[in-house]
Amino acid sequence: MNYVRCLRCRECKREYSIGPTHVCEFCFGPLEVVYDYEKIKGTLTQEKIEDRPKSMWRYRELLPLNDEPSVGMNVGYTPLIRAEGLAKALGVRELYLKNDAVNHPTLSFKDRVVSVALSKAKEFGFRVVACASTGNLANSVAALAAAGGLESYIFVPYDLEQGKILGTLVYGTNLIGIKGSYDEVNRLCSEIAENYGWAFVNINIRPFYAEGSKTFGFEIAEQLGWRTPQHVVVPMAGGSLITKIWKGFKELEEIGLLDEVRTRIHGAQASGSNPITSALKEGVDWIKPQKPKTIAKSLAIGNPADGYYALKTIRESGGWGEDVTDEELIEGMKLLAKTEGIFTETAGGVTVGVTKKLIEQGVIPRDESVLISITGNGLKTQEAIRDRVGRPLIIDAKLTEFKKIFEAKQKETDLRVHGTI
Amino acid sequence: MGKREEEMEVQVRIPTPLKKLTGEQDVIRAKGGTVGEVLQWLTEAYPGLKERLRDEQGELRRFINIYVNDEDIRFIQNLETPLKEGDRLSIIPAIAGGSYSRRRVTLTFPPKLIKEPVIYNIGHRFNVITNIRSANVSENVGWVTLEIDGEDEEYVKALHYLDEIGVAVEPVERNVIE
Numbered sequence: 001m002n003y004v005r006c007l008r009c010r011e012c013k014r015e016y017s018i019g020p021t022h023v024c025e026f027c028f029g030p031l032e033v034v035y036d037y038e039k040i041k042g043t044l045t046q047e048k049i050e051d052r053p054k055s056m057w058r059y060r061e062l063l064p065l066n067d068e069p070s071v072g073m074n075v076g077y078t079p080l081i082r083a084e085g086l087a088k089a090l091g092v093r094e095l096y097l098k099n100d101a102v103n104h105p106t107l108s109f110k111d112r113v114v115s116v117a118l119s120k121a122k123e124f125g126f127r128v129v130a131c132a133s134t135g136n137l138a139n140s141v142a143a144l145a146a147a148g149g150l151e152s153y154i155f156v157p158y159d160l161e162q163g164k165i166l167g168t169l170v171y172g173t174n175l176i177g178i179k180g181s182y183d184e185v186n187r188l189c190s191e192i193a194e195n196y197g198w199a200f201v202n203i204n205i206r207p208f209y210a211e212g213s214k215t216f217g218f219e220i221a222e223q224l225g226w227r228t229p230q231h232v233v234v235p236m237a238g239g240s241l242i243t244k245i246w247k248g249f250k251e252l253e254e255i256g257l258l259d260e261v262r263t264r265i266h267g268a269q270a271s272g273s274n275p276i277t278s279a280l281k282e283g284v285d286w287i288k289p290q291k292p293k294t295i296a297k298s299l300a301i302g303n304p305a306d307g308y309y310a311l312k313t314i315r316e317s318g319g320w321g322e323d324v325t326d327e328e329l330i331e332g333m334k335l336l337a338k339t340e341g342i343f344t345e346t347a348g349g350v351t352v353g354v355t356k357k358l359i360e361q362g363v364i365p366r367d368e369s370v371l372i373s374i375t376g377n378g379l380k381t382q383e384a385i386r387d388r389v390g391r392p393l394i395i396d397a398k399l400t401e402f403k404k405i406f407e408a409k410q411k412e413t414d415l416r417v418h419g420t421i
Numbered sequence: 422m423g424k425r426e427e428e429m430e431v432q433v434r435i436p437t438p439l440k441k442l443t444g445e446q447d448v449i450r451a452k453g454g455t456v457g458e459v460l461q462w463l464t465e466a467y468p469g470l471k472e473r474l475r476d477e478q479g480e481l482r483r484f485i486n487i488y489v490n491d492e493d494i495r496f497i498q499n500l501e502t503p504l505k506e507g508d509r510l511s512i513i514p515a516i517a518g519g520s521y522s523r524r525r526v527t528l529t530f531p532p533k534l535i536k537e538p539v540i541y542n543i544g545h546r547f548n549v550i551t552n553i554r555s556a557n558v559s560e561n562v563g564w565v566t567l568e569i570d571g572e573d574e575e576y577v578k579a580l581h582y583l584d585e586i587g588v589a590v591e592p593v594e595r596n597v598i599e
Binding site: 011012024025026027028029030184188191286288308 | 482
């Protein structure tokens, strides 16, 4: 059963039939998938969803496929955690984490968008899939293409973290490192997409691809017992995820599975790559492109494709945005690890750091409910904190050796407890 | 800037998707003292352009970028940006995120330029890398299909330079090569 009506231009509202296309021919605006919500309302219920397997496909009526998904059947339904330790550290009453650092199979939220994109690409009859990526998308396209029997070409900035390079190559893809920034990679890919008949997940398949992110929002609502928190903090690179979490909430409201949504959506960026939060703070609605300079490479997009719509989402929901320095994001990563036992990548450090800032600024009141979106895994960006977590103590295999260092450690702790260190 | 505003002439580069509305011209000489006035002049001269450039409220469409010489007008004075004689305006559709312009062009050389190292020159004057994909040069006329790679700004500068010295520049449509 298919509930998709058409593609529609987000700007001039012209409608297009379903196909591998992403730009309005008339006004050059981006295209978006439109559903028949009336029809969905009549068929999709909370009970029906709850009875289905625990993956993102339990919301399939709100995803743009004609048939059953053919790629990424097990993606999604990641843990939603009540974070008592971090709540205490940040001084806020009710704090949750949505943890896509353990998403299947490649440990980031990108598996959600890619499984939709590749399933759709197969429906369209493509044999080769491709993407421009800052790393997580590369991992996901390579892995899911391998599992789905598709050939893949992946374009990344050549200086990515080792974990992201290895975690792409291992799946037997064609990985091309471009000497340039992500924005340059993206621009080159637009040209390649024009010249080769491939399914570029974030170019000509983009309207379908982006819909996968809504499931992050659907799961938040369902896992909280069909309600949404008062605040959601979302990292922003290209700006798509934040708009789709909001769209996901609004869709559930539209089809009657949620009461009126009053969530305020806040955007998080790194200070070295903050075109969206800058525009927000300046009160303008156009994005001034930047040349990113931050260790949060997965957020290093200076010319965000959905920047304008991210701003619109923030403003429409009554949210706000902040950015944090490299130093603050490292502190964010360490704080999350120490309080919740979750090792997130640099982007997660940004989101934690920004949440802290928004609480301190009073933008997020301390007695309200907050959810932090954790979108990627720290094992992929080890470089960022390699020199910031201390070193193991190396000893000979002798009890006396251990006693020595244990006693030294205890002394240190005692001193700290008594306030002399 | 000795001339009165209404006589001021500027060059406007029209992107491929809008060329059918300008009788296939890719460069138009237009009049006006500000970007807004030039757009007004253009949409009066080529009425089909109006709805493509402006929305129902008359605002410039969000995904149309306009450059004066090499500067995005949003970072100057927008439609109020003043122009001087000979300024070059480029209308460039932003395609979901990148200020994107077609990077494969066919250059047609007039006889006087056939012996000039034009392609070498653009590679040296501007920060672009050129790559010849196909070519045919005889004594009287020559054409080259060229790939130009580089930052938008440098690419646009290179195109303006080619215009200036009298090389005709045509974007290559999809699927012409390969």
